[in-house]
Amino acid sequence: MSKTIAVVVGSLRKDSFNARLADALATLAPDGVRFNRVRIDDLPLYNQDDEHSPPAPVKRLKQEIREADGLLFVTPEYNRSIPGVLKNALDHASRPYGESVFPDKPAGILGVSIGTIGTACAQQHLRTILAYLDMPTLGQPEAFLKADDVLDDAGGIADGSRKFLQEWMDAYLAWVDQHA
Numbered sequence: 521m522s523k524t525i526a527v528v529v530g531s532l533r534k535d536s537f538n539a540r541l542a543d544a545l546a547t548l549a550p551d552g553v554r555f556n557r558v559r560i561d562d563l564p565l566y567n568q569d570d571e572h573s574p575p576a577p578v579k580r581l582k583q584e585i586r587e588a589d590g591l592l593f594v595t596p597e598y599n600r601s602i603p604g605v606l607k608n609a610l611d612h613a614s615r616p617y618g619e620s621v622f623p624d625k626p627a628g629i630l631g632v633s634i635g636t637i638g639t640a641c642a643q644q645h646l647r648t649i650l651a652y653l654d655m656p657t658l659g660q661p662e663a664f665l666k667a668d669d670v671l672d673d674a675g676g677i678a679d680g681s682r683k684f685l686q687e688w689m690d691a692y693l694a695w696v697d698q699h700a
Contacts, residue, residue: 522552523696526588530595530606530631530642532561537632537667542594544677545630548689555592558584558609566611578612582621585613590626590696591655596633597642602649614653623654626699628692630663632671638664658695663688 527546531538546555562577564570574582585591595606614620627650631639643664650657663685670681677685 522554523589523693523700524554524556524587525549525590525592525696526585527555527557527592527594528560528606528609529557530593530603532605536596537634537671538594538596540671540675541630541632541665542592544671544675545592545594545685545689547676548686549693553693556584556588560605560609563605563608563612566608566615568615571616574612581609582613585621585625588625589700590628590692591622592692593627593629593646593650595629595631595639595642595646597631597635597639600641601645602642606646607649610649610653620653622650624699625655626696627655627657628688628695629657630665630688632665632667634667636666638666640664656695656699658692661688661691 527542529536529539529542542557549555558581560581563581564575595602614622629643629646631643633639643662647657670678672678
């Protein structure tokens with residue numbers, strides 16, 4: 521059976537560690553699983569006045585999430601929380617009230633940074649938001665990753681992290697199957 525996973529990267533940086541990780545993770549999935557990177561860099565700032573006539577990028581975001589079997593959030597940590605661009609995307613896709621595209625969509629969260637605590641605080645804040653949005657979110661294994669340990673020079677997954685990330689991917693896809 522085929523599956524589509526919408527991937528939301530919480531970074532806009534051209535050479536983002538998290539974008540690199542998202543791309544590398546897709547190589548760990550079995551045949552039949554497609555990863556669709558959802559674009560969030562063109563979303564206007566959320567404004568409730570625009571909810572009932574959203575611009576095209578917001579409509580596209582909601583449609584891509586609606587069509588996905590699950591969501592994968594791969595995000596850095598900014599000031600001990602999630603990046604504003606990610607929060608903006610979450611706000612757009614969850615509004616107007618009663619028209620959120622998130623309820624019951626199985627989610628997974630990962631993040632990579634240059635720091636030793638990975639993205640622990642951002643992931644905890646994101647879990648709180650996703651709980652409110654009624655998204656079943658994979659709890660274990662957690663993945664707080666350090667860029668030097670997980671990414672190789674070619675943009676792939678470093679040998680020392682491959683087994684852990686494969687186990688994470690297998691657990692996440694089983695989570696999607698359980699909740700889809």
